[in-house]
Amino acid sequence: MPGFELFGEAERLEVNDVLNNGVLMRYGFESQRQGHWKAKAMESELCQQLGVDHAQLLSSGTAAVTSALAVAGIGVGDEVIIPAFTFVASFEAVLMTGATPVLVDVDDTLTMSPRAVELAITSNTKAIMPVHMCGSMADLDALKSICRSRSLLLIEDACQAIGGLYKGQSLGTLGDMGCFSFDAVKTVTCGEGGAVVTNNLRFAELLDQYSDHGHDHLGSNRGTDEHPIIGYNFRISELNAAVGLAQARRLPEFLKLQKEHYATLRSALTGIPGLTFRRVPEGGVESCAFLNFFLPSVEAARLVIHLFSEQSIDDCFHYLDNNWHFINKWDHLKNGHSAVGLNEFQIKGLAELKAQNFSRSNQWIGRNISCLIRIGWTKSEVEQRAATMASIIRKVL
Numbered sequence: 001m002p003g004f005e006l007f008g009e010a011e012r013l014e015v016n017d018v019l020n021n022g023v024l025m026r027y028g029f030e031s032q033r034q035g036h037w038k039a040k041a042m043e044s045e046l047c048q049q050l051g052v053d054h055a056q057l058l059s060s061g062t063a064a065v066t067s068a069l070a071v072a073g074i075g076v077g078d079e080v081i082i083p084a085f086t087f088v089a090s091f092e093a094v095l096m097t098g099a100t101p102v103l104v105d106v107d108d109t110l111t112m113s114p115r116a117v118e119l120a121i122t123s124n125t126k127a128i129m130p131v132h133m134c135g136s137m138a139d140l141d142a143l144k145s146i147c148r149s150r151s152l153l154l155i156e157d158a159c160q161a162i163g164g165l166y167k168g169q170s171l172g173t174l175g176d177m178g179c180f181s182f183d184a185v186k187t188v189t190c191g192e193g194g195a196v197v198t199n200n201l202r203f204a205e206l207l208d209q210y211s212d213h214g215h216d217h218l219g220s221n222r223g224t225d226e227h228p229i230i231g232y233n234f235r236i237s238e239l240n241a242a243v244g245l246a247q248a249r250r251l252p253e254f255l256k257l258q259k260e261h262y263a264t265l266r267s268a269l270t271g272i273p274g275l276t277f278r279r280v281p282e283g284g285v286e287s288c289a290f291l292n293f294f295l296p297s298v299e300a301a302r303l304v305i306h307l308f309s310e311q312s313i314d315d316c317f318h319y320l321d322n323n324w325h326f327i328n329k330w331d332h333l334k335n336g337h338s339a340v341g342l343n344e345f346q347i348k349g350l351a352e353l354k355a356q357n358f359s360r361s362n363q364w365i366g367r368n369i370s371c372l373i374r375i376g377w378t379k380s381e382v383e384q385r386a387a388t389m390a391s392i393i394r395k396v397l
């Protein structure tokens with residue numbers, strides 16, 4: 001997770017450009033900014049690296065998911081299908097648009113099961129939002145074919161999987177829109193930031209307007225801009241974008257290190273009887289931000305995690321008992337504890353959610369251990385870590 005590991009000369013140089021001209025806003029102030037457009041430059045960098053036509057940089061990944069749903073026209077009474085294993089931002093964004101989140105089970109890919117998605121579709125379903133958790137992807141061909149046959153939108157949450165590929169295309173670019181986060185614990189960071197990418201020009205225009213109070217950005221004077229739609233402020237500042245620009249340029253370097261360290265850990269664990277790796281859909285290439293594996297039982301997973309932390313193998317997670325990533329601990333959602341009033345569809349949907357059985361997901365999440373890959377490890381540190389992990393797991397199994 002280079003995001004919080006690496007802040008160096010390249011990042012400082014970009015930030016200093018902004019400090020020197022004093023233009024902290026991404027729009028306007030053309031005479032003062034001495035040619036520096038950090039948000040726009042990072043957007044171009046993302047388009048080029050991911051192979052996509054448009055990118056809109058925003059204030060966070062949560063803002064990105066919210067904006068993508070909003071410009072897709074999703075609102076009150078609509079249902080959006082999301083996985084039960086994700087980050088809380090998934091349901092927060094759906095609720096923010098007024099729509100109702102419908103949660104479905106995950107399978108051995110640790111992402112939404114296409115079969116569970118099919119069973120959850122109703123006449124109110126508008127979009128399917130797979131979340132490519134921990135560096136690997138949902139079965140996108142299966143989900144695309146469901147979306148095609150049921151006329152639904154596919155919005156990818158690729159916040160945890162930048163740099164991963166599916167059948168040669170970058171994750172985030174296979175659906176109608178794809179979302180990224182650049183918060184401090186992602187592969188690329190802005191400090192705080194996010195982006196929506198798309199090949200759809202209409203969505204791109206709406207994203208640019210929606211995230212800046214509906215401004216059309218057609219003239220050079222904000223005061224005379226038209227407002228084709230009602231928008232909000234989900235803009236990123238130039239300071240944050242400057243950090244992200246430097247980081248995004250280094251993405252290939254980050255991915256290479258992630259892959260090397262992932263390979264070392266994986267090969268040490270390969271062949272341990274009872275240990276299996278997460279399934280990657282055919283044609284998928286992980287970003288290698290995490291290494292994920294399954295143990296034969298929940299008890300074995302709990303014990304391994306306990307022994308890992310005793311031996312200072314940190315940054316490994318057992319998500320079953322985790323407040324951020326799995327339905328089990330989301331009582332605030334199931335009980336509808338919202339600061340803003342929920343609408344009748346949301347209240348009904350959350351009551352159904354509270355009664356829903358997620359034992360299928362429990363099976364996978366309960367047996368899963370997810371290890372974050374640091375890029376700052378030296379070769380010998382990774383090798384030592386791999387050997388310690390393998391010896392602990394062999395002892396437990």
Ligand SMILES: *Cc1c(COP(=O)(O)O)cnc(C)c1O
Binds near residue numbers: 090157160181
């Ligand atoms: C981090 C993350 C987000 C939200 O990003 P923020 O920038 O922290 O708002 C959304 N979805 C997933 C899967 C994430 O991991």
